[in-house]
Amino acid sequence: MGEPRHSSTTLALMQELALTEEEIARRKAFLEFHDEDVQRLQELGGLAQQYADEVIEDFYRHLLAFDESRRFFTDPAVLARVKAAQRDYFLRLTRGVYDGAYVEDRLRIGVAHERINLPVALYVGAYGFYLRAVLRRVQEAYQHRPAEVLPLFVSLLKVVFLDMGLAIETYLAQRERTIRLQQEAIRELSTPVLPLRERLLLLPLIGAIDAQRAQQLTAQLLHSIRAYRAKVVVMDITGVPAVDSAVANHFIQTVQAARLMGATVIVSGLSPEVAHTLVRIGVDLGMVHTVGTLQDGIEAAERLLGYTVQKLEPPMLVPHPEEGQ
Amino acid sequence: MDGETRVPICRDSDIILARQQGRALAAQLGFSSIDQTLIATAISEVARNILLYARQGEIILRPVSQSEKKGITVIARDEGPGIPDLTLALQNGYSTSNSLGLGLPGAKRLMDEFAIVSEVGKGTTVTMTKWTQ
Structure with missing residues (x-):
């Protein structure tokens, strides 16, 4: 099951x-x-x-007898290579050296398993099979000294449990890394800066704001202000579930930075709960132009830019084709 | 609803988790929507302090009751550097990290009861409670 590779991943x-x-x-x-x-x-x-080759043959006979494990060994060349690596892996259990290099070797195997998506249950089950195969042979070899079998086997179990702990933690660490990468990807997707009219940008914020995201969105906004030569920005926080003092601080800094670039920021979408909380904490948003809803925000922005929106009487509704005539 | 919830704090996303758990517990206990937000924000403030100053610690959320009243107790505990001057730390606008300096005083104002114990070199424990009206 193991293939040595990528020592940098293992070191990390x-x-x-x-x-x-x-x-x-x-x-x-x-x-x-x-x-x-x-x-x-x-x-x-x-x-x-002595028993290494036999045990390896038994081991792969077992793995190849089940669909769920056979699918990892469809290529005969891979199978041969993996068999040799697995043989080394098992032999290292009884080599008597269990130091940092040993642990590193075990982690490398864990990384390889995670990469091919080997289910944890298969890993644990295969290890169980191995232990039974070894126990049978130890019992045979020690049939005249049966009292020694159990202590030997218990010592083997201890090192195997050390291995399994490492392997399972490797799985978890790799999964967590994947989740982190996905979070970063979502973060990048989630802060669009939308040009709404000439010189007017809309920045709709959805989801939790943390330090990293706040920095990113400030940078993105400042670039957009320059690119669109924007004068007014409506930052809508309707979709931000919680605003604590740190998030409020980020908002204040974003507003100040935008002001240095010559743009006014209007913050819209403060929920009653958030407004109440900010007042209780003591955050001073006096220098930030805040309005209740996104609609209020856009209307305020249009006034600042000198737009007037006029309602036509009678309204010019465009009929749907099928409803027409 | 009886048991307490522990949320380890060691990265930014843990703050969000603690806040969500706190809000959910507050909702279960019958707090109003505004109070739920106040509690969640107070949790956010103390959890961020853990991350900022101690780097790791934990938030414990515990339902409490006193005669007819029901409430929620939030404990924020770390084994960080501790706070040398509590009076200063509870002062509005005092910050050693370039923040607004409203974390501790803000959390105190958001909750009904607030106690802080800190020992330099040992760590800090904030215990705060809010009661349903």
Whole structure:
């Protein structure tokens, strides 16, 4: 299942999961993974060499017997390569060295699994199969010393649980990274600056405003003010669920920056709840031109620009073709 | 509705999560829409302080009751640098981070009860409660 690749991703992951030497030691302590376990695993090492090929054959026979796991091994060349890597992976369990390099190796495998979208249940299930295959062989080899089987197997379990913890955290970390990237993408999509009339821009804000987004939208607005030679901007915050002092501060700074560029900003869409809250916190929006609704905002902007909107009597309704005649 | 909710705060999006959870709990407890916004904003202020000064901590949301009254208690706890001068920190417009300086005093005004305990080098705990009218 494993393929070594991309050590830079793995290193970043080591940092993200804060897998320092101390943290690795803490994890081992929690697993009660001690020196005697290392010795037992080393003792198992010789036997592991002997059964490695057989276990790998059993392991892939099992994986290829199920549709959900077979689909990862459709290419025979890939299968051969993965088999060899998997053999190394298993052998490393009993090599007796469980340091930072070991952990890094385990994370690399986790990253590879995440990339091919290997379900966690398959990973855990396959590991279970491996453990049963090994247990059978250890029991055979120690049939004259049966009392030693359990301690050996328990030591193996400890290191396997160390592995599984790392692998599952790798999955989670990768998913979180994906979510972060998507959030950034949404952020970019969500702040359009719309030219509404000559010299009039509309900036409709939807969703939560955080520091990063506030900075981005200020920058975007300032560019647009220059590009459209805008004089008035209506910033509509109807779709912003919460305005705390930090968000209010962002708004004030945006308004000030726009003013330096020669544009007046009208903030529209303050809900009664938000207005009430801002007054209670003590935010002074005195220097910001605020109006209730988007419509009020656009009307105020038009007045500032000298537009008058006139209603025609009778109204010139354009009939729909099918309703016409 | 009985149990308390804990929201770890270690990045910007956690503030939004804490705020949403707080608003949802306030709605369950029967707070008005305006009060829900006041509570959510107070949570936002203290959560942002955690992020700004301690980098990480947690927000605990707890339903409380006193005879007939129902309320919500919000605890913001961190193990950050602590606040050397609480009087100053509770003053309007005082800020060490170029903000409006309304975070703590603002949160205090939004809630009915407000207590802050801080020890330099140990951390800060803000406990605040709002009661349904």
